[in-house]
Amino acid sequence: MRKYFLLIAVIALVVAACTKEAGVGGGTQNPGDTTGLPGSGSGNKDSVVTFTDLKFALTPASESYGRVFSSFKGNVYLDNDIPDTLGKYIDLAFNNFGSFSMFFTSPNDETFDLNIPGSLTTLVRNLVPSDTFNVNSFDTITHASTLRQLTITTDDETFASADMPLVVFFQNGFGKKGIIKVTAITGDYIVADVKVTY
Secondary structure (H helix, E strand, C coil): CHHHHHHHHHHHHHHHHHHHHHHHCCCCCCCCCCCCCCCCCCCCCCCEEEEEEEEEECCCCCCCCECEEECCCCEEECCCCCCHHHHHHCCEEEEECCCCCEEEECCCCCCCCCCCCCCCCCEEECCCCCCCCCHHHHHHCCCHHHHHCCCCCCCCCCECHHHCCEEEEEECCCCCEEEEEEEEECCCEEEEEEEEEC
16 A cells, blocks of 8 residues: 555656646746847836947948947947848948038938848937037936937938037837937047947
């Protein structure tokens, strides 16, 4: 009789162990994965990511400076060095039609001369009046809640080198909002800092 009791006890332990393992490994009773995609901005943190001294090329196909930016990777990519798998994480593209007509745009905008597979639409507001947002306020931003309050629609405007320093608002395809602070221009590139929601 004890043998049968022992056998039943062992079977019960095995079943219990398997049930626990299934629950830990993703059993049917577990809630779905709610982790946000990289770059989705769906986290609950009120934090801002800052990128400084980014250099955007004034001319296409520069071998030294890129024209497209990813806040997910924190990089500005050369025209010929954009990874195929990175398309949906490219937030911005920079276009230069002369010192009086420069602008940031969506990487899939028809005015941009590169085809970036998988890129999503970014809303970009290039003309931000100082009474809407003062360029000096950029450095004081430390909370994502400030960025999330921005109203951003694509305005199809441009800026000139004489306008610097200036700010540009954007909202990427994942809904992350950010501000670009364009600080300077050289013969080869513009210099910018970016703050974006986490």
